[in-house]
Amino acid sequence: MSAPRKVVVLGAGPAGYVCAIRLAQLGQEVTVVEKSYLGGTCLNVGCIPSKALIAAGALLERIGKADAMGISVGDVALDVEKLVGWKAGIVAKLTGGVGTLLKNHGARHVEGRAEIVDRNTVKVTGADGETTLTADDLVIATGSVPTEIPGFPFDEETVWSSTGALVPNRIPEHLLVIGAGYIGLELGMMYRKLGSQVTLVEFTEGALPGQDRDCVKVIERHAKKAKIKLLTRSAAKGFEVRGGKSHVQVESRDDGSTQTIECDQILSTVGRRPYTDGLGLERVGLQVDERGFLPVDRQMRTSVPNVYAIGDVAGQPMLAHKGSKEGLVCAGVIAGQAEEYDARCVPAVIFTSPEMASVGVTDAEAKEQGREVRVGQFPFAASGRAMSLMETEGFVKIVADAATDEVLGVHMVGPEVTELIAEAALAIELGATAEDVARTIHAHPTLPEAVMEAAESVHRMAVHVYQKP
Numbered sequence: 001m002s003a004p005r006k007v008v009v010l011g012a013g014p015a016g017y018v019c020a021i022r023l024a025q026l027g028q029e030v031t032v033v034e035k036s037y038l039g040g041t042c043l044n045v046g047c048i049p050s051k052a053l054i055a056a057g058a059l060l061e062r063i064g065k066a067d068a069m070g071i072s073v074g075d076v077a078l079d080v081e082k083l084v085g086w087k088a089g090i091v092a093k094l095t096g097g098v099g100t101l102l103k104n105h106g107a108r109h110v111e112g113r114a115e116i117v118d119r120n121t122v123k124v125t126g127a128d129g130e131t132t133l134t135a136d137d138l139v140i141a142t143g144s145v146p147t148e149i150p151g152f153p154f155d156e157e158t159v160w161s162s163t164g165a166l167v168p169n170r171i172p173e174h175l176l177v178i179g180a181g182y183i184g185l186e187l188g189m190m191y192r193k194l195g196s197q198v199t200l201v202e203f204t205e206g207a208l209p210g211q212d213r214d215c216v217k218v219i220e221r222h223a224k225k226a227k228i229k230l231l232t233r234s235a236a237k238g239f240e241v242r243g244g245k246s247h248v249q250v251e252s253r254d255d256g257s258t259q260t261i262e263c264d265q266i267l268s269t270v271g272r273r274p275y276t277d278g279l280g281l282e283r284v285g286l287q288v289d290e291r292g293f294l295p296v297d298r299q300m301r302t303s304v305p306n307v308y309a310i311g312d313v314a315g316q317p318m319l320a321h322k323g324s325k326e327g328l329v330c331a332g333v334i335a336g337q338a339e340e341y342d343a344r345c346v347p348a349v350i351f352t353s354p355e356m357a358s359v360g361v362t363d364a365e366a367k368e369q370g371r372e373v374r375v376g377q378f379p380f381a382a383s384g385r386a387m388s389l390m391e392t393e394g395f396v397k398i399v400a401d402a403a404t405d406e407v408l409g410v411h412m413v414g415p416e417v418t419e420l421i422a423e424a425a426l427a428i429e430l431g432a433t434a435e436d437v438a439r440t441i442h443a444h445p446t447l448p449e450a451v452m453e454a455a456e457s458v459h460r461m462a463v464h465v466y467q468k469p
Contacts, residue, residue, distance in 0.1 A: 004029045007334055008122050008135040010114045010279070013040020015311025015323030016141030017098050022331035024105035031108040031133055033124050038102075038109070039095040040143050042320040045163040048094060052087040053166065054186060054351050057193030061353075065390060078194060084167055116280035119304055137306045137334050140294060141327065142279065144272040144312035151238035152178065152268045158246060160267045162187065172196045172265035176248055178236045180207040182350045184269035185219070189353050192228050199229040199261055201236050201250055208350065212362045215413040218394050219352050226353070239266065274313040298340040300330040308334070322346050347425045349418040354393045357421035360409030360428050363399045372402040376434065376457030378450045380414040382464045385445040391415035396454040398424075398434055405433035405458075416447055423451055434458040 005028050009020045012034035023030045037044045066073050102109055110133070112126025122138065124131045146161040148154055156164035165187050173196065177188040180202035192198045200207070200223075207223070207230060208216045223230055233253040239246045248261045274292040281287065281294075284304050288294055293316075294302055294309040302309050308330045311323030325343060332339030347359040366373045379395045380386040394414025400407055410424030427437055437455035442448045456462040460469070 002336070005136040005334060006134065007031070007137045007139060008033060008114075008133050009139040009141055010116075010122070011040065011141035011143055011311070012038045012098065012102075012109070013141060013143045013311060013323065014042045014320040015143070015314075015327045016040065016139070017102065017327075018324040019139055019141060019310060019327030019331050020107045021101055021105050022328050023334060024102075024107045026331060026335035026337075028331075028335055030106075031110055031135070032102060033110050033112065033114040033122065033133070035111070035113045037095060038098040039091075041145075043094050043098070044091055045166055047320055049087050049091055049166045050162070050183075050186060050190075051351055052090050053083070054190045056083055056086075057190040058353070061193045068390065078171065080168060080171060084169075087166070113278070115278065116283055119284045119306055137308065139330055139334075140276075140279070140302075140307065140309040140313055141311045141323070142275045142313055144318055145275045146269070147271045147273045149178070149236070149268060149270050152236065152266065154268070158241060158266060160265065162267075162269055165191075165267050172263070174199070174263040175265045175267060176201065176236075176246070176261055176263040177267045177269060179203075179269040179271070180230060180232075181269065181271065182208060182348075182352075184267070185223075186351050187267060187269065188228060189223065189226070192226055193353075196265075197227075199263065200231065201234050201248075202230065202232050203235055203253070204232065206230075206232055208352075208356070211348075211350070211356065212358055212397070212411040213364075214397065215356050215358070215394075215411050218354065218413045219356060222353055222393060236268075272312070272318060276313060298342065299333045300326055300341065301333070317346055317348065319346060319348065343429070345425055345428045347421045349421060351418060354391065354414050355417045356411075356413045357417040357424075358409070358411045359421055359425045360407070361399065362409055362411065363397075366399055366401075366408050371408070373408065374400050374402045374405075374434075374458050376400070376454045376459070376462070378453040378457055378462055378465060380447075380450060382453075383445075383447065383450050385447050385449070386415055388445070389415055396420070396450045398437070398451075398454045398458055400434040400458045405435055407432055407434055407437065407455075410451070410454075412450075414447075414450075420448055420451060423448060 009016045009032045020030045020032045112124040115123045122133045154161045171194050175191050175196045176199045177184045180200040188198045235251050237249045239248040245262050251258045296309050296314050300308045310326035312318040329339045329341045345360045350356040377397045381392040386392045397411045399409040407427045434455045442452040453462045460467045
């Protein structure tokens with residue numbers, strides 16, 4: 001049996017800590033370096049806290065609809081300080097759990113800022129001074145940070161990043177969100193439910209650029225009903241603070257006209273960029289590409305054989321679950337296993353109202369690839385379970401290859417679709433056909449029945465919705 005390899009993992013987010021735990025499980029000697037907090041952006045200032053606050057907003061909205069069920073609710077009040085404290089409690093439990101897992105698996109945790117000295121040496125500067133770590137292998141898992149745009153520097157007071165938006169000391173009267181991608185739309189809809197007036201400024205043709213347009217249209221209609229103002233093909237150019245209010249200049253891309261929008265809070269969510277600042281990549285001959293990513297092969301190796309990169313720094317999609325999968329692959333490769341990143345698909349989940357989830361290609365993308373496709377669709381308006389939840393907006397759409405019936409993509413918008421998408425991802429990963437999904441018995445009455453019926457709809461055989469022959 002070969003001696004364990006000494007591995008230093010830079011970053012303890014969903015890519016880094018998962019990699020470190022798997023390395024320890026495989027008998028390697030692991031040290032994790034993290035400059036701020038275990039769990040990275042996802043657990044601390046991203047996925048987990050945002051979904052906690054979104055859940056609170058959804059509950060507040062459901063309480064407002066309870067009268068339709070014959071349930072009378074008295075005055076409902078929101079305690080912002082208590083809400084933020086509840087969210088912080090969830091974060092503390094999860095990050096504390098990561099620390100315990102690392103310790104129980106025998107992985108060492110060093111707190112501080114890492115700097116690569118050479119391909120086998122890392123210098124860590126922390127509160128107690130400098131520590132030098134030696135390693136056989138280095139794993140770069142440093143994640144990403146919010147992108148700033150000209151004219152809107154983050155101060156987390158007047159201009160929030162997504163981080164600042166998750167620790168409010170008040171609910172803004174009027175929130176202006178720059179960027180209607182998934183972060184901006186999720187947070188904008190959350191604040192609308194919590195009582196804010198919301199304006200979204202989006203540079204492209206519509207919300208959620210790059211997503212299935214049929215699904216996006218449902219979300220845009222819901223936003224309009226919720227009185228969220230969406231300005232498309234528009235750019236935020238700058239702002240001035242006067243009389244305690246921010247006056248934001250917004251320019252139309254169509255005719256160049258400008259308007260000034262008054263708000264009391266700005267949230268900029270135009271994307272994230274890989275974080276490699278001050279890491280010392282040049283000392284080992286590494287360079288990022290034009291978008292800031294570190295190129296890797298299917299075994300997560302960079303151009304330097306014993307240096308690996310995983311998670312957001314390793315390229316799109318910048319999603320926590322993709323990073324975790326890369327961490328597992330990387331750990332296996334270092335431990336000598338025949339591992340490689342061979343995922344056929346990566347699901348995407350968006351916690352808007354209603355929720356949206358996608359995996360695989362859209363019908364438009366499949367056609368661009370030269371494929372002939374069949375598309376099946378089933379509306380939640382025909383689902384008994386959706387009716388009982390009073391959430392009937394949306395549908396499930398399945399894109400299948402016309403020749404082989406193989407499921408190529410599944411796109412959903414509606415109640416709890418962020419949970420339902422797992423079945424679709426498994427179907428694509430296993431090479432299932434639409435008929436395979438349709439012939440699988442789904443429990444009744446449940447939301448997953450909509451997936452089954454969408455699969456039946458591919459062949460125009462859905463039972464609970466009429467399709468012309």
